[in-house]
Amino acid sequence: MINRIITEEEALKRLSSLCAKSEHSSGEANEKMIRWGLSPQSRSKVIAKLIDAKFIDDSRFARFFVHDKIQFNHWGRRKIEIALRQKGVDPDTASEALDAVDDDEYLSILRPMIKAKEKTVTGASDYERAMKTIKWAMGRGFTIDLIRKCIDDIAADYDDE
Numbered sequence: 001m002i003n004r005i006i007t008e009e010e011a012l013k014r015l016s017s018l019c020a021k022s023e024h025s026s027g028e029a030n031e032k033m034i035r036w037g038l039s040p041q042s043r044s045k046v047i048a049k050l051i052d053a054k055f056i057d058d059s060r061f062a063r064f065f066v067h068d069k070i071q072f073n074h075w076g077r078r079k080i081e082i083a084l085r086q087k088g089v090d091p092d093t094a095s096e097a098l099d100a101v102d103d104d105e106y107l108s109i110l111r112p113m114i115k116a117k118e119k120t121v122t123g124a125s126d127y128e129r130a131m132k133t134i135k136w137a138m139g140r141g142f143t144i145d146l147i148r149k150c151i152d153d154i155a156a157d158y159d160d161e
Contacts, residue, residue: 005037006036006037006038008038008042008045008046011032011033011036011038011042011043011046012046012049012050014032015029015032015033015046015050015055016050016053016055018032019050019055019056020055023060023061023064023065024056024061025056025058025061025062025087025088025089026047026050026051026056026058026088027058027087027088027089028087028088029046029047029050029056030043030047030088031088033046058089058090058093059093059096059097061087061089062084062089062093062094062096062097063097063100065080065083065084065087065089065097066080066084066097066098066100066101069083070101070105070106070109071109074109074110074113074140075140075141076106076110076137076140076141076142076143076146077098077101077106077141077142077143078138078141078142078143079140079141080098080141081094081095081098081141082141084097103146106142106146107146107149107150110137110142110146110147110150111150111153111154113137113140114133114137114147114150114151114154115154117133117136117137118133118154121133121136130151133147133151134147134148134151137150
């Protein structure tokens with residue numbers, strides 16, 4: 001298949017259609033246009049038009065992305081932060097969306113995950129099992145303070161029984 005050059009107007013039309021179907025960041029749109037071979041000037045013009053027409057709004061994209069990754073993928077702050085960076089979202093915009101999420105929301109996702117994970121973790125000692133659980137939760141993007149809080153809360157629940 002021969003790659004044909006995509007014009008600025010075609011790129012705008014394609015990206016408008018794509019962004020009308022689902023949220024996309026300006027970084028994702030820019031990556032697509034790079035693959036299509038558009039010049040930097042054309043890319044910035046198209047992105048400006050998409051932003052003016054409200055097809056692209058990185059702040060809106062970040063809010064929805066953060067919500068979806070917490071609720072459906074059960075990701076923690078760090079993993080979401082990295083994913084937003086890969087999507088080309090400005091770090092300040094990403095931080096703003098992440099800061100809007102209360103720690104209790106992360107805890108409500110993390111607590112049942114750790115309870116379930118603890119049942120499957122094996123180790124020679126309680127310390128080794130706890131370290132494996134912490135490592136697993138950090139891999140999901142949760143911060144050490146939230147992980148420790150969950151583990152301490154779960155341990156307190158066991159002590160109360």
